[in-house]
Each structure stands twice: as structure tokens, then as C-alpha cells.
Amino acid sequence: MSTPGADRALLPTASGAESLAALRTMLRGHRRLTATAVTVLVAGTGVGLLTAPLLGHIVDLVVERRGSRALTVPLVLLIVVALVRGAAAAVGSTLVARLGETVLAAVREQFIERALRLPLERVEAAGSGDLVSRVTSDVSVIAKSVRQALPEFTRSALTIVLTLVGLAVLDWRFLMAALLAMPVQVLSVRWYLRRAAPVYAEHRVATGALQHQLLDSVGGVRTVRAFRLNRAHTALLEQRSASARDLALGGIHIVTGFFSRLNLAEYIGLAAMLGAGFLLVDNGSVSIGTATAAALYFHSLFNPVNATLFLIDDAQSAGASFARLVGLSKLPAEQTAPGGLAPADGSVKVSALSYAYAAGVPVLRKVDLEVRGGERVALVGASGAGKTTLAKVIAGVHEPHGGTVSLGGVDAAELGAAGVRRAVTLISQEVHVFAGPLAEDLRLARPEATDEEVRAALSRVGALEWAQALTDGLDTVVGEGGHRLTVAQAQHLALARLVLADPPIAILDEATADAGSAGARVLEEAALRALEGRTGLVVAHRLPQAATADRVVVLDEGRIVETGSHDELVAAGGRYAALWAAWSDSRREPVDGAPAPERCAAMPADAQCTRGFPDGTGGGFVRS
Numbered sequence: 001m002s003t004p005g006a007d008r009a010l011l012p013t014a015s016g017a018e019s020l021a022a023l024r025t026m027l028r029g030h031r032r033l034t035a036t037a038v039t040v041l042v043a044g045t046g047v048g049l050l051t052a053p054l055l056g057h058i059v060d061l062v063v064e065r066r067g068s069r070a071l072t073v074p075l076v077l078l079i080v081v082a083l084v085r086g087a088a089a090a091v092g093s094t095l096v097a098r099l100g101e102t103v104l105a106a107v108r109e110q111f112i113e114r115a116l117r118l119p120l121e122r123v124e125a126a127g128s129g130d131l132v133s134r135v136t137s138d139v140s141v142i143a144k145s146v147r148q149a150l151p152e153f154t155r156s157a158l159t160i161v162l163t164l165v166g167l168a169v170l171d172w173r174f175l176m177a178a179l180l181a182m183p184v185q186v187l188s189v190r191w192y193l194r195r196a197a198p199v200y201a202e203h204r205v206a207t208g209a210l211q212h213q214l215l216d217s218v219g220g221v222r223t224v225r226a227f228r229l230n231r232a233h234t235a236l237l238e239q240r241s242a243s244a245r246d247l248a249l250g251g252i253h254i255v256t257g258f259f260s261r262l263n264l265a266e267y268i269g270l271a272a273m274l275g276a277g278f279l280l281v282d283n284g285s286v287s288i289g290t291a292t293a294a295a296l297y298f299h300s301l302f303n304p305v306n307a308t309l310f311l312i313d314d315a316q317s318a319g320a321s322f323a324r325l326v327g328l329s330k331l332p333a334e335q336t337a338p339g340g341l342a343p344a345d346g347s348v349k350v351s352a353l354s355y356a357y358a359a360g361v362p363v364l365r366k367v368d369l370e371v372r373g374g375e376r377v378a379l380v381g382a383s384g385a386g387k388t389t390l391a392k393v394i395a396g397v398h399e400p401h402g403g404t405v406s407l408g409g410v411d412a413a414e415l416g417a418a419g420v421r422r423a424v425t426l427i428s429q430e431v432h433v434f435a436g437p438l439a440e441d442l443r444l445a446r447p448e449a450t451d452e453e454v455r456a457a458l459s460r461v462g463a464l465e466w467a468q469a470l471t472d473g474l475d476t477v478v479g480e481g482g483h484r485l486t487v488a489q490a491q492h493l494a495l496a497r498l499v500l501a502d503p504p505i506a507i508l509d510e511a512t513a514d515a516g517s518a519g520a521r522v523l524e525e526a527a528l529r530a531l532e533g534r535t536g537l538v539v540a541h542r543l544p545q546a547a548t549a550d551r552v553v554v555l556d557e558g559r560i561v562e563t564g565s566h567d568e569l570v571a572a573g574g575r576y577a578a579l580w581a582a583w584s585d586s587r588r589e590p591v592d593g594a595p596a597p598e599r600c601a602a603m604p605a606d607a608q609c610t611r612g613f614p615d616g617t618g619g620g621f622v623r624s
């Protein structure tokens, strides 16, 4: 959870040129569909333009008193024109919508896939809310524009161009009169774009920040309450909400100003058309019918011009959202291993490893650690010593700021993110159970696993019995909206997934710490079985976990201060021995009648017990 007031390094946003280049690349594969859609729409709009001259012709026939029979042909033609235009508009709009949907699907797939492959470190730094708002609200803004605005925009733009051509065909002076409105329109659009683009971009950023803050404050509500951060978080939410609201209101203000300017342009254009018509009819250059057709043409421009300019509003929003999606590709993608490099075994070698979350505050300081293939090493140390950070750097969640990690003799940088993930599985306390049948959740680790293999994995960690006892056995829908698993059951599943994934190296961080005493013991046994045959690095939050490991590594302030077997370290009488003695004492003589560790562990962490040694280090349970 972020500290209130902390500024996040939001994910990058693409420039206009980068967004256009991305759009061009996406359209490149659909040239035929684009060409057909444009042709049908041009044909339909062209035919539709015959309406005004036909009506003008009818006016001339009436002025010349040619009788009602003379009107038959133009009237029939008007009906044909209306039908052809309607059919072409329907087919053209469908084709444009299909093109839009195809591109939209590509946007969704490409950028969401990209979002899922972003370096976790960068997503963490930006806050997951920013990423969530890009792949949810930004994608829906684009979808809305593509569905509602794109067909209308295309039709309107074509109508404007072809109507201007029609005016020129009637008489070039009509075109000149119509174009008198243009300078005001151009100035209005420039006025609007200059003001609206930054407001929309800022509004999207502000919405992302607000969404992130909501996730942060609501997701971490327990911590917020526990540390009485309510006020700070409420203030921050109010501040972000106010900033999003002000920007939205600013946008509405700009739109209103824009439309009043467009009305002025319409007034100027119409006045010019009527004046030109009057003069041209007066001096005999054109008939009344032609002047009528020109006025109808100009009038028919109102809607498409307004629609096009109004849709610029949607295009702006969609453009800002698209730029935020394209911006994701500016981040380096995960590296893939060149030419099938794979670790030779399960050994881990960490050399001079350094890491810091904030500049100048090192969390790991030149850590050197070698773990043999198949060895089980327990990481022990006070809270904040850097155990989780070390685990995450080895698992590839964070990139080292100095030094190297090598897995099975291959540098992790050479293995690439995917290679590291194949070599190492990290199980942390926040185990996620995906919505769906339990067996499918397990198959995430190995999609091709047979039913037998799934059962064997569950059985190996001792979870088969309770899993089969669920209402629908392994087909029981678990996760969001399904059967709610306990924390211990979710961790059990995570261990079974580890067995299925079968990596040479496994890292367990707090995998058993929160499960309560009975559950913790079951999970500890499950963890031992899951680690069989692979290298295990266990962040030991309970000292017995360390006591049974092949080797114990004690971390203090980002440095390894002791390493050896449990017996060696106890005999050496150093820091670990002190921790062990403190833990053993706390078991024998509960202070002031405090509950014994087993009972303590079964109680809620904030009841009477706190996790940690008497000296404040992690790993045991004493009374607070």
C-alpha cells in the first residue's frame, strides 16, 4: 500500500506520432476491408447528393408550371436515390463497424497481452490502479468511440467533402459562399483542440490516479484503520477526486464554448449562401431551382459538420486513451532467453547482490549466497532485514541494482524473465485463487497435466482428501463467485501447483505463516513434500521451519551475518543461537501467563500475540 501523498511514477503515455504509427500498423493488415468500406460509402454518399439537384429541378418545373405529370420522373428518381443511399449507408456502416471491431480486438489483445508481460517492478512503482484503468476504462473509451463514433464520423466526413464538390458543380460561387463559414470553423476547431487535448489527457491521468487510490485505500482498509490513516487516505481521495472532477468540468466548459462558435459559423455561411443565391438568380446566372439545390446542399452540411466536429470530442478521448495503451509498449518487454538457455541444475548463486526500493536506502547490500542443487535453505532475520526482497530478486520479480543472480549456472539476465519463471517458482503469502474449477486452477501451472497428474500433485501435498470432499470434487468452482477456500486451502493449492509446475528451484515466502497452528503444521509438512527433489529457499517466519532446513542463513539489514546448519549456528552461540534460545524460552515459560506458541499461533495475530521474537525479530510467537 502506498504512503498517502506518495507520488507514483505513472506508466508512460505515447506521443501523437507514436499513436498514429501504431494505428497505421494495425490497419495495414486490413487494406481490402478498408478500401471496400470507403468505396461503398463514397458511392452511397455520391448517390445521396443527387437529392438536392432533383429537388431543385422539381422547383424549376413548378416555377415553369410544367404540370404534375412532369414531376413523375424526378419523384421516382428521388425514391430510387433514397433507397440506394440508405442501402449503401447501411452496408458501408457495417463494413466500417467490422473494421473498427477488428482493430479494437487487436488493440485489446495486443495491449492487454503487453500489460500482462510488463516488468512487475515497473507496475508496482506505478501502482496497479494505473494499469487497471488502462486495460479497463481506456479500452472501453476506445470501444465506445469505435462503435458509436467511427461509422458516423466516416459518413459525415465523406458527406462534407462530396457536398462541397456538389456545390462547386452547381456554381463555383456557391462553393465560395459556403466556404466563408470555414475560417470560423477552422478557428473554432483550433481553439477547441488546443484547450481540450491537454484537459482530456490530464483527465485520463487523473482518473487513473483516482482509481489507483481507491484500490489502495479500499484494498488496504484494515491497515488504514489499524494505523488510523483514515483521514490521510480520505484527504488524498478527496484531492484526487476533486482534481478528476475539475478536469471533467473544464472539458464540458470547453465543449460549450466550441458549439457556440460553430453556431456563429453556420449563421455566416447561411447568410452568404442566401445572399449569393439572390444575386445569382437576380442576374440570371442560375435558376431558382439551382439556388434552391445550393441552399439545400448547404443546409445538409449542418448535421455532418456538427457531427464531425462534435465527434472530435470523442476522437480526443479515444486518442488520449489509445496513447495510454500504446504507451505501455514503450516499456521494455520481458526478455526472452536467446537460443534455449536453461539452468543445468537447481543451484542458485547470488554475487554481490544489491537492491533498493528508494535511492539511497539499500535493502540488500552486496549479498553473496550459494545454494547447492537440492539443498533446503532457510532465510531468517528480523522484520525488514530483506528476506522477502532477496527472495523476489532471485525469483526475478525485481531486477538487481548491482551484482548477479545465476540459476543452475546461467546468469538470470541471460535466461530472461520467462526462463527465470520456468526455473523458479515463488509462493508468497498472497496466494491468488483464480475463478473456475479447482482442477483448472491447478492446471495454470501446467495446462497439459492429466487428471491423474492433478490428483497426484494434490495427493503429494496432502490436499486430495479435502479437495475431493468439496461438493463437485475437483470440478468445484472456486475463487471469485465460487466456493470460498480458506487461506490454508489456498496455500495448499499453491503448493500443489508448485508440484505440477515442477521447477528446479522453489522459494516459499510466508507460505505457512498465517495459517494458524494446526493448519501451519499441515502446511509445513505439505511444503516439505512439495520441495522434495528440488532446491528450496524458505523465508522462515517460524523458527522450527529453519531448524529442519539443511542450512540456515541469517540476514540483518540487508547483509548475511551468519550461515550454517541449525546445530552449528546454535553451537556457535551467535545471533541465531540467541534467537533460538529466545524462542525456546518463550515455549517453556510463557511470559506473564501468555499462551504457548502453538496456541498463540492459532489466535488472530492482533489478539494477544504478535509474531516475532522477544527482541522484535521474526520467527516465533510471544505475547505483545
Ligand SMILES: Nc1ncnc2c1ncn2[C@@H]1O[C@H](COP(=O)(O)OP(=O)(O)OP(=O)(O)O)[C@@H](O)[C@H]1O
Pocket: 357, 358, 363, 381, 382, 383, 384, 385, 386, 387, 388, 389, 390, 618
Ligand atoms: N515495495 C516496497 N517498496 C518500498 N520499500 C519496501 C518494499 N518492500 C519492502 N520494502 C522495504 O524494504 C525493507 C526490506 O523488506 P523485506 O520485506 O524484504 O524484509 P523482510 O525481511 O522480508 O521482512 P518481513 O519479515 O517483515 O517480511 C523494509 O524496510 C521494507 O520496508
